[in-house]
């Protein structure tokens with residue numbers, strides 16, 4: 001009998017189990033009740049941007065079905081629910097007048113969650129910038145730090161005493177690399193000069209919101225980062241240099257300044273003439289101390305030197321020895337353990353961490369068969385990654401919870417509805433929800449505190 005088979009995967013008392021979503025990916029009704037246009041309304045309605053011409057106009061119709069979705073969360077035994085607030089629903093122009101009906105949606109949602117005994121974890125910004133702010137430069141305009149803090153203040157005051165855990169910004173790297181460097185995401189720009197400025201303003205806006213939270217808020221505030229660990233492709237010096245550039249550009253660009261270390265040196269090499277220095281006081285604002293940090297984790301990369309791969313000059317080597325998900329991501333659970341250990345070291349070993357997203361996209365049937373959706377690959381991904389997370393806790397990582405991505409199949413941004421990440425299946429023709437086998441397993445994991453693993 002190997003120790004493996006007898007080991008318990010019981011999680012610590014108080015470990016918080018939940019699931020995550022984001023406004024534009026699930027809500028639909030994106031212009032209803034006085035809501036303003038967001039950059040994703042514009043981007044998704046621009047021909048050529050979205051797979052199959054999909055948009056978030058309807059999505060999972062969560063704006064109308066939120067009560068049934070809370071019932072779904074109860075059937076999944078969820079203790080928490082991570083969602084994002086649509087800035088342009090609450091403040092249609094992004095600054096100034098508040099749209100009471102937009103705020104009311106989140107008010108009812110939060111009260112419904114609390115009545116269900118489910119802890120709300122709210123993200124201020126999950127990519128859907130008010131279009132009116134983009135018209136003023138959006139993340140390229142330094143004023144956005146104040147616009148964002150003002151928006152945060154509306155939420156901190158409205159939900160004081162009800163929402164206790166806040167995330168400022170979801171995945172700064174994706175916002176900037178996707179929206180300003182490579183252009184695959186809204187607002188679809190492709191400029192290293194813009195990416196450097198947008199990245200800095202995203203960080204400044206985070207800091208401004210944390211400062212404002214200290215003045216008017218109550219509870220805990222943090223940021224949510226995507227980290228994809230970069231493993232060596234070989235022991236050749238040029239591959240190690242490429243690995244370090246890739247690690248700096250994705251995993252350190254935002255983490256290091258947040259932790260008071262300033263930008264990693266490698267970014268000057270990556271961005272060349274597009275790189276610039278910034279005022280010292282910005283870095284004090286950016287490093288405003290936070291109460292927790294979220295990690296969104298999916299996969300690892302094994303980058304090799306690639307002089308033609310602009311601007312990082314690194315390209316991932318396909319790891320053909322392991323399975324890959326529908327989004328082309330290698331399934332490699334040990335890297336999840338490694339990243340959790342690395343992140344706790346990078347944040348001083350004491351800052352409470354939470355896995356704010358983890359999951360996998362696989363081909364699922366378009367509708368249930370005999371009331372079931374069998375998703376063995378997602379079951380396997382979930383089992384192996386929860387065990388990897390348990391290993392990290394065993395190594396002393398101060399990990400407080402896990403939010404499965406995602407509660408529902410939803411709009412996977414420019415990939416449309418073609419990529420299904422849900423532990424609950426959505427039949428987009430009927431909006432019928434069916435808990436998948438992975439969701440049934442997750443409910444058992446939560447009930448048994450992990451013992452079922």
Ligand SMILES: OC[C@H]1NNC[C@@H](O)[C@@H]1O
Pocket residue numbers: 022025171296357405411412413421
């Ligand atoms: O790609 C899967 C997820 N990754 N993090 C941000 C979410 O909005 C994505 O759907």
Ligand SMILES: [Ca+2]
Pocket residue numbers: 030031035036037038041086088089
């Ligand atoms: Ca909208």
